[in-house]
Structure formats: C-alpha cells, structure tokens
Amino acid sequence: MRRTETLLAIGGAALLVLLAILAPWLRFVLTIALAKGVAVLGILLLLRAGQVSFGHALYLSFGAYTVAFLAPAMPEALILMPVAMLLSGLLGLVIGLFVSRYRDIFFSMLNLAISMVFYSLLEKLYHYTKGTDGIRVGVPRFLGMALERDQFEWAMFGTALVLALAIGCFVRLYLASPMGQALSAIKTRETRLEFMGLPARAVLLSAYVLSALMGGLAGSIIAMTTRHVTPLLGYWTVSGELVFIAILGGAGAALGPFLGAVTFELVRVYAAASFADAWQAILGLVLLGVILFFSRGLWGMVESLWRRRA
C-alpha cells in the first residue's frame, strides 16, 4: 500500500495541476482546498489520539490575521508564511500546555471556548481588526519579485501543492515513528502508555503544537489567496468543517485530508452555485451519507476498491 499511496499522491498532484490549467477559475478553489487539507492533517494527528478539536479555526484565523497585519510591513509571501506558521505554533504551545491536560469532550469544548474567545476579539476590537468588515491583504512579493495577480495566483497554487506534498510525507513518517505510535496509544489505553514511562501529556502536546503550526500555515495561504480576511474564518463552524473534512476524506492516511478537502470545496462551490440557500444542507447530507455508509471515508473507499482488484 505504501508504494501505491506515493503513486496516488503524485497522480493526484498531476491531476490538480491539469485541472488548474484547464479551468483557471478552479485554481482558486483548489488552492484553498490544499490549504485546508494541510490544516486537516493537523486534525488527523489529534484524531489519532482520539481527540477532536472543535476549535482549530483559531489557528487558521490566527495565521490569516498574522499575514494581514504583517503584509504591509514585509510584503514577501515566502517570509509571511513561515512567520505566520511559527507564531501560530507558539500560540499552540501556550494553549496546548493547558488543553493537553484534558480528554474527550472537555478537550473539544476547551478548544471551542478558546477559539470563540479569539473570534469575539477579532470581531470586537474594531480599532485593530476592523471588526466584521475584515482586512484587505495586498498582493505581496514572491521571492522578491512583484508578480501580476494571475502569476501570483499560480505561485500560491504551486506553493500550496508543494507544501501539501511535503507535509503529507512528514505526517506519514511521524505517524509511523514511535511518537506517532504513542499517539495512537493515547486513544487505546493511556494509562498503560504512562506505565511504560512515556508522558502522555507531552506526546499529545507535541501533536497539538504540530497541528497549530499546520493550521497557521494553512491560514496564511488562505489569507494570501482570498486576499481578504474576516473573523468568520475563526467561527466554530469552520472548526467543525475541518473535522468534517478529516472524516469525509478518511482519517486513516495522509492522503485522506486532501481527498476530503478537494471534494468538500468542489461540492461547496457547485452546491452554492445551484442551490444558494441549501448548500450547507447538501454538505450535511453528504457527511451523513459518508458516516452512515462508509465510515472510513473516501480514502477507505479507494483502499477497498484497490484491495478488490489486487
């Protein structure tokens, strides 16, 4: 399966590039989908430990607002992205020290509460954040070059694709490493993990910080692609969407989040175009169908198709 997965990842990436060339308007949707996929990889790490964060929109919006605040001072995409990622990781470390003491519903709810605190700060501190109007993000430079809008969009698409592949590889290695194995032990029997001398809190904390880094990076890509950030990116329903995408794609493999994110964004775009008032309900129905009939997600379907052929 390992080799197949690599082949599928390369094939999928090629397919995305082809789609972006054939239908230029899809390039925007696909960039957002890839960015969200990166954030969902972070959710996947936490799901391995059996923990659901209903608050990771916090890191998405934190990364996005970091870009919005810093872009006028240093308009360079390749500096803004790592800065947003690192600051978001720092925030994740501070919050993680607190939330990694909790499990299950308390873990979910605390993440939710903290993300809602940040959301209402974004909304209320009008003086700094312009409230619900949001902040416009100018086109930053890319590698020191001032690009046209079209070229910049291509650059962001390419960057998102490369980052998605790199971070996907990283997550696969991480999950196979002893750290990743310890992570799934938190889900099965945490006490036994500690009997073996491994600190469960530290294991969960490191996954949490990684997920915050990925969330911040995804947020920075989203900010530079949509070029307008609003507090809505930090609302709890966005956190719910990230978990949704994780389950839709299948939480079993690193390719799942991207499969889920691309499907999610495409269904959203088409449903919103044809049924303006019911796109959310359509996504809800898709999610119900996936959970009730294919609880291993789209990636699980691909896998079982593959097995049947082999």
Add this chain to the structure above:
Amino acid sequence: MYGWFEENGLLLGLALLDGLAYAALVFMVAVGLNLVFGVLRVLNVAHGSLYAIGAYAAASLGLFAASSGLPAWASLPVLLVAAALVGGILGPLIERLLLRRIYAQEPVLQLLVTFALFMILEDAQKLIWGTQPVQNDAAMRLLGNFDVPFGADFIPFTAYQLFVLPGVAVATLVGLAWFLRRTLTGRVIVAVTTDREAATAMGIDASRIYLLTFTFGAILAALGGALSSPTASLVPGLGAQTIVLSFAVVATAGLGQIEGAALTALMIGLSRSIAVYFLPEAEVLTPYLIMVAVLLVRPQGLFGVAETRRV
C-alpha cells in the same frame, strides 16, 4: 464606592434583572443538553438548532393564532404548544432515524453526525422562515410592565421577563429533580446514566429510555427557544450561537448535575448581562472566560465528579 453605586445602581439593577431572565433561557437549553449527553453519551451539536426552530415555530404559530381570532391571552399557551410540537416531532425522528444507527460508533463520528444534522437544520430554517428577522412579541406585550422597587426608585421591567421566564425555569428545575429522583421512569434514566450495562442487565429497555430522554431534551430546547421568541427578533445563526453557549454552561457545570447547571447558568447569565451594561466589548467573552477559569482549577467542572482512569 458609594458614589459609584449612586450613579450606576439602577443600571446594575437592570443588569441583574436582565441577567436573571437570560439565565433562565440558558438553563433550559443547557439542562436538556446535559440530560441527553448523560444518557446517550452523544454531545448533540444540533441541540441549538432545536432551540432556534422552537423560537421560529412559536413566533409563526403565535402570528397564526392571532390572525385566526384567538383571544390575546392565548399567546402564552401557544408558546408551550409550539415547543411541544417541535420537540415531540423532531426529537423522536432524529433519535430513531439517525442517532440510533451510531451508538456503537466512535465518539468522533457521533459528534459529526449531529454536526451534519446541525448544518441541515440551519438551512431548513432559512428555507422555511427566510433570512429576514422574524418578530412576534405578543406574549410580552400582553403582560405589560412591572415596576420593580429598587431602593427609593423603581425599575420598569417587562413582567414577562421578570415572572414567566424565571418561573418556567424554576418549575423545570424542581419538576425535573422530582421526576428523576421520585418517579420510576426518572430513576431508570438515572440508572442508565450511571451505568448503562448494569442497567440493561437489570432488564431496563435502554432503547426506550434513549428515545424518551432525547425527546425530552428536544422539548426542553424548543421550549427555551419558544420562551425567548417574544423577547428578541429571530435571525439566522441563532442555533449556532446558542449551542456554543450551552456547551460552555455544561462543561463549566460538569456533567450530570441539574442543580449545578442551574447555578452555572445563573452565574454565566448574570455576568454576561453585567458585561453588556458595563463592558460591552467583553459581552461575548464572559461565558468562555468563566469556563476556562473554572476548568483550569477544576478539570471535571464545578459540580462534576472526576472519573477513575481505566488501566
């Protein structure tokens, strides 16, 4: 200090009255969520949508009742009827058709099933009631104002918010405590909450209890919404707001405590309305700050009991 009170005393009094009415509504939703989680072990994200649908249905039913010539006093019982209809129809439907299929699944999937339901119900509201604000304050106008004595002054406050909302909440609290502790069905619900396996082994039909509890929780949520409808104009997004707030109450109170949920709702309701009057920027923040502060000190919630760890 004395000078501050002279100046802001009335405002503080108004904030306390407002907070009391608000806490009553928060309690109605949170206690239903708590009850359902205790028995089904499913955190129902769509609980807030039932509140919103209860509110919309009450407003529509009230308008319909008024236009079909029912007397003005009928606007109060109409609220109860709307809540019973919404909870009594949607509750069993959701439990039988959806939740029942996922009790054996992982908690993540259960959470997401209710999230999917939330998405569907949110759009259903927009399709039925549109995105324009809906308002029907007949029940509140019916009872008029009441002058609350406050020191040498009076604070005019609507009798509906002063008597009906806290009254129904207290009645729910007392009734629920009596039901769970004194009646057979109530004790069976407590038994299933405490130990599902042992309860089933004693011959309790858990599936019937699940249906009953979920319907009951749905009616409580719809009742909270119906009672709130005369006091505010209803806009989309009500369900999403309500659910995060009631999550905060449930997590702060700890699971399985109805009196605890009442006290927490009171605490959160009062501090929120004090924030509304004296520090408007912090209005939305207060419930979450209280929750984070409480969980920092007591990880199992104010009134929750810490679970022993599995080995």
